[in-house]
Amino acid sequence: MVSRKQLADFGYKAFSGSMxxxxxxxxxxxxxxxxxxxxxxxxxxxxxxPDS
Known part of the structure; x- marks a missing residue:
């Protein structure tokens, strides 16, 4: 099971990478x-x- 912290870290990294x-x-x-x-x-x- 994925913890909230891991999910938040993944979301932050995905968002930062896309930016x-x-x-x-x-x-x-x-x-x-x-x-x-x-x-x-x-x-x-x-x-x-050439004259201008």
Missing amino acids: LLLTVYAGYLCGVRYQRILQRRQERQAAAG
Whole structure:
């Protein structure tokens, strides 16, 4: 039989793990978005020409 403490520990670890994964995934998404913004900025500058 599983005690309440063991069940609470498991729930805490599962919740903490899911929050960690969510944080890592959010960081990845922010990085991808930042990369796309920089890429579009470079493309606009290249399309504008050397005089601007």
